[in-house]
């Protein structure tokens with residue numbers, strides 16, 4: 001597989017193409033030397049030139065779980081920062097988690113930092129009183145920093161994935177009257193709406209305004225308080241893209257990720273996690289047509305694997321996870337060769353107290369009944 005280097009990258013560094021081609025051989029050599037000591041995990045959204053070296057490919061929770069089960073000491077996570085942190089939290093104490101490029105973050109996870117969330121919680125306490133902890137359940141999406149998962153665990157809350165968000169909200173409402181959901185407003189709103197919660201009872205918390213920009217009355221009446229965060233990739237899908245495909249193809253099925261905005265999700269035929277999207281399209285009969293609302297690398301991979309079906313990106317734009325794209329074959333070659341030389345670089349650390357609290361939140365998620373079957377939209 002050849003390296004995909006953009007025209008801009010090639011212009012900035014004419015040697016890049018050759019170096020990326022050479023990196024493929026360097027990775028192969030290093031992997032052969034390291035053998036079972038290393039496992040490479042590749043997220044569904046990772047570019048092909050990197051994901052081709054993944055021993056396991058999947059979504060972030062699945063990868064972190066499976067990484068902990070292999071005997072490898074070194075987990076090289078070709079994903080983004082919060083995913084590598086999750087692998088540390090779920091991994092064994094003797095495992096070392098490495099992110100090939102420390103600049104591979106997640107813009108959504110960065111939209112809710114611990115300081116902002118603690119300020120918001122203190123403001124909620126001012127409005128709701130000292131019983132806030134008994135009234136409000138914090139729920140964080142897997143796509144959040146480790147310290148935020150720790151905060152949620154500290155207050156008795158749970159983590160959720162795009163597969164089990166509905167189960168997580170049902171669990172939360174069985175215990176408390178309100179849910180504080182972060183960082184993805186769209187996953188929270190789409191899930192709440194399908195549970196029959198009126199939109200006026202789901203308010204948006206703007207972290208840049210005092211009290212989230214909400215009145216006391218709005219906070220008191222809210223059932224779900226949604227953090228004002230979003231995925232910059234999934235937010236690019238628009239309702240007019242759905243209209244266009246429907247206008248030109250009667251028989252196309254629109255399948256989208258629940259990180260897409262509500263107006264898109266409402267118009268879609270099917271809604272679910274990356275694993276759900278993969279499963280549905282792979283299992284569809286030959287001749288099926290799908291317009292898919294998720295990251296372009298995954299869509300292209302599904303398309304290539306299903307030549308007997310029509311599979312296309314829902315948007316006319318590329319919808320690329322640009323932060324995950326920062327990991328190149330050169331980065332992978334570098335961290336693996338350093339391991340061969342006995343040197344660990346780009347290790348991801350999670351402090352013990354944060355890990356312990358985050359595990360409380362993750363264990364609460366595991367207690368959600370039958371959580372893998374709770375798909376948002378079907």
Ligand code: SF4
Pocket residue numbers: 045080105106107108109143231232233234295321322323324
């Ligand atoms: S696709 Fe969106 S949520 Fe997923 S890693 Fe990229 S920016 Fe974060």
